[in-house]
Amino acid sequence: MAPQEFGRLDLSGAIGRYGVSYVRKVCAHAHIPFSENSPDEDIFALDGEIKFIEGSIRVQIKGTTQWTLNGGRSTLAFPVGEDWRKKWRMQHNPAFLIVVLLKREEIDWISYRKSE
Template structure:
């Protein structure tokens, strides 16, 4: 059965030859989608909603808003296989328009870096009899309200994104509206 014209196939990774026949995303787009999905899975684990910014509408340099009861925190997500999960930190170049946008936000803006230890998409997720494991980790840093944003974002790997992280973020959002009593 033929349903339309044949189209060129895109590859998702150098070693993922068996995925080439079904791939519709290029390598960077595949990483980007994986990064957002990975972070959303942590938000879901915490039962906190996330409103993703529509593609091409990220004028304020965020991928979405994490919806706490009092107000939202803004989140920018990047995903890379150029770093290892182990180590002390990772550095990411920030763009001037990101920094300008982040500096105008009255609520916290967090930069989240999802690190894949493997370049080949086949290795990003491991399926086995006991379940499915993501072979990734996410780390974060606040990029506004802490001084002038730098051209390079230093992401300390002691700041692993977990459910406990969201409790801290929620307190930081609350502090924007409810002053702390000394």
């Protein structure tokens, strides 16, 4: 039997997975649970929940290489589609959008230090 070949995520898929993984890592570092919806189950335009003691918040996470805060900019204007707004308005509690900014070159997303 030939060894199974594995595919790679396309760039858009890799950016999306990286964004969610980044939020998961930040939550873990802060000792706060994060629960992710299964892939393609974000029918309410929500990717998961951050679970604080006081209560959970629902979040939509978008990774992007198209936006930057370089050049002295201190705010980000991120376009939100009307379909997301409609789904978020149906929520009893607020939904939050988390935008993870990535450099355009994949090699710049993570830098590993050499071990000694």
